[in-house]
Amino acid sequence: MTLDRSRWQPRTTTFIVLMAAANALLYHAPLFSFAADHLEVGSFSGILTLVTALVALFSSTALLLSLLALVSHRLLKPICMVLAITSSIAVYFVATYQVVLDRTMMGNVQNTNLAESLELFHPKLLVYLALLGLLPAGLLAGVRVEKSPRLRVAAMAASVLVLTVTWGWMASGTWGWIDKNAKRLGGLVMPWSYVMNTVRSAAPKLWQSDVQILLPEAAFTDDEKSVVLLVIGESARAQNFSLYGYERPTNPQLEKAGAEALQSTMASSTYTTASVRCILSHVDSSSEFSTRYEPLPSYLQRHGVDVIWRSKNTGEPPIQVQTYETARELARDCPGPERDYDEVVLTGLEERIRSSSSQKILVVLHQAGSHGPSYSTKYPIHFEVFRQVCESVELGTCSEEELYNAYDNTILYTDQILSRTIDVLKRIPAASPLLIYISDHGESLGEYGLYLHGAPWMIAPDVQKAVPFIVWMSEEFTERRNVHPAQLQAQTAHSQRDIFHTILGALSIQSEVYEEEYDIFNESFSNR
Known part of the structure; x- marks a missing residue:
């Protein structure tokens, strides 16, 4: 039996919206767990803060994917597939060890050797990888994304930005809590926490000189x-x-x-x-x-x-x-x-x-x-x-x-x-x-x-x-x-x-x- 790839052929704009929504819902259990532990989730302000976080997650992903689509439509789907796999692994480690994927942590990842990596393996990682990584990536492989005009993609991105700013203004009372916990929350946002912080960690090494400055001459006193x-x-x-x-x-x-x-x-x-x-x-x-x-x-x-x-x-x-x-x-x-x-x-x-x-x-x-x-x-x-x-x-x-x-x-x-x-x-x-x-x-x-x-x-x-x-x-x-x-x-x-x-x-x-x-x-x- 062959898969009919023509069953679902969303346009670029629809694909971006669905990917942003799926990303917010599938890969942010640790973030919402942290929020639930530090908010009165039964109160109106607590619910409003959670919704604001969800809006921020959706809009940030939608805007960045829109930018990617404007640069290269062909790269959009493959990159989403790769991010599904990497995010599934990231969510496992965040959920298991309560780590924060900031620049420091991503630097640690880059310096981890094979032996240390193997120590971290647990069969549960394969479950995360299969359900949150390979399964979504496999489903995306069967999707054919029809290219939307660049103007339409730009218009959608502008609309998302306007709606996000409007919501942020209406829910301005939630800013205080988000700002207070920005360091922790930022390290839990998938996939941008590990993507951006990997770049931030690796970039200085690319232009840093390997030549060390010699210290001044020394002498023995005995x-x-x-x-x-x-x-x-x-x-x-x-x-x-x-x-x-x-x-x-x-x-x-x-x-x-x-x-x-x-x-x-x-x-x-x-x-x-x-x-x-x-x-x-x-x-x-x-x-x-x-x-x-x-x-x-x-x-x-x-x-x-x-x-x-x-x-x-x-x-x-x-x-x-x-x-x-x-x-x-x-x-x-x-x-x-x-x-x-x-x-x-x-x-x-x-x-x-x-x-x-x-x-x-x-x-x-x-x-x-x-x-x-x-x-x-x-x-x-x-x-x-x-x-x-x-x-x-x-x-x-x-x-x-x-x-x-x-x-x-x-x-x-x-x-x-x-x-x-x-x-x-x-x-x-x-x-x-x-x-x-x-x-x-x-x-x-x-x-x-x-x-x-x-x-x-x-x-x-x-x-x-x-x-x-x-x-x-x-x-x-x-x-x-x-x-x-x-x-x-x-x-x-x-x-x-x-x-x-x-x-x-x-x-x-x-x-x-x-x-x-x-x-x-x-x-x-x-x-x-």
């Missing part, structure tokens, strides 16, 4: 051997570290080792790329120049520091170092089951440090850490101390206890990784070793209905912003720098910007870009 080891965590929130008062013993090894937890550290961003850039930058990440200067590892390598970068993650800026090793490369020399977890970055580390001929060494370990949603896969089974655990990527289907159990096990495993790293440093002779651990950002575990990270900064809860900042100092280091734990305990506020300047100070490097008020071991450190 020639004594120094080893600094920086561990960049992933999605670890300070709230779940027992070093910060959490009731569960998630940091037994760090407590035993005498590590110091620095208070009140706020991440610069809620997503990895920006936060890691800030950790490695000498300026605040909010500066437009933060992406233009060479990062800390490249700067130190250029001045003779032996920089060793080992990563089980992604998202770092372009760096130029002597040794850059991925987890996959390290796994070749790690035959045991630990090759699949963060401890793979410790493979042969002691031997690599000992073999260095440099007096100044910086090691950077970039963890997979507590990256969700598959928390239960981030640690070996014998670290599953807190049970029962959430094993689903649909975090909303797990109980709060199961979700916290799985997440806390990742923190317990990080504690073990840091403890083993400290043991390595203790065995390095006459090196005044120092360990610094800081997470890129925090994580939401269902608070306020949010999961994972990457929420827009203005609406992100503190659990996505407050991160652990932990240091372990050898006796040689404290004596050389004349630093005491009480000095660190007296500090009341920190930022990721402290890392750059603290490491310069720890390696006895003097430079024009070094700012002692950001060096936690300097008496001039400023509580901000």
Whole structure:
């Protein structure tokens, strides 16, 4: 049996109206759910606000599709088919993880690797894709759109605009609520939230120069051997570290080792790329120049520091170092089951440090850490101390206890990784070793209905912003720098910007870009 494609042959104007209506009704359940939770839907004002939102959704889509039709009638239907498929996927992730598809989130999507993408897969995604994506796209494939005169399309667009403005004037009382929640609502509008914000995120990269501005020359103030080891965590929130008062013993090894937890550290961003850039930058990440200067590892390598970068993650800026090793490369020399977890970055580390001929060494370990949603896969089974655990990527289907159990096990495993790293440093002779651990950002575990990270900064809860900042100092280091734990305990506020300047100070490097008020071991450190 063949499909009779002549049964329905709408004109361009009719097609646009129907597509705008279908888009408003099919792909905005998360938006209307948010509105229902924040409005008195039984009241006249609540109903009026919902209708205004529906009018805005319809008109914005109709106007943009009209513009597309004026440019190219032939592209109208194929693009609508593609948008149906992409919107079905977007709606799934918004509904499942309560994410907002702003510029930050779309930047995260562009930086997500295949392994992270596969972690997010759930069979339910196929249901959304089939019902809201492939089915509508298939129906559209059987439609033949007859071209309307451009003048008629323009007239229809003008009519929609006039009617929308008229409605907006009549319902002006709804503007206040819409303006108040514009950031959240804008990230829920399909498909324009992810389309426009993908462009906004990607466009600067197209004309941004790949050439980094070199930082000014630096000099060593001594020639004594120094080893600094920086561990960049992933999605670890300070709230779940027992070093910060959490009731569960998630940091037994760090407590035993005498590590110091620095208070009140706020991440610069809620997503990895920006936060890691800030950790490695000498300026605040909010500066437009933060992406233009060479990062800390490249700067130190250029001045003779032996920089060793080992990563089980992604998202770092372009760096130029002597040794850059991925987890996959390290796994070749790690035959045991630990090759699949963060401890793979410790493979042969002691031997690599000992073999260095440099007096100044910086090691950077970039963890997979507590990256969700598959928390239960981030640690070996014998670290599953807190049970029962959430094993689903649909975090909303797990109980709060199961979700916290799985997440806390990742923190317990990080504690073990840091403890083993400290043991390595203790065995390095006459090196005044120092360990610094800081997470890129925090994580939401269902608070306020949010999961994972990457929420827009203005609406992100503190659990996505407050991160652990932990240091372990050898006796040689404290004596050389004349630093005491009480000095660190007296500090009341920190930022990721402290890392750059603290490491310069720890390696006895003097430079024009070094700012002692950001060096936690300097008496001039400023509580901000």
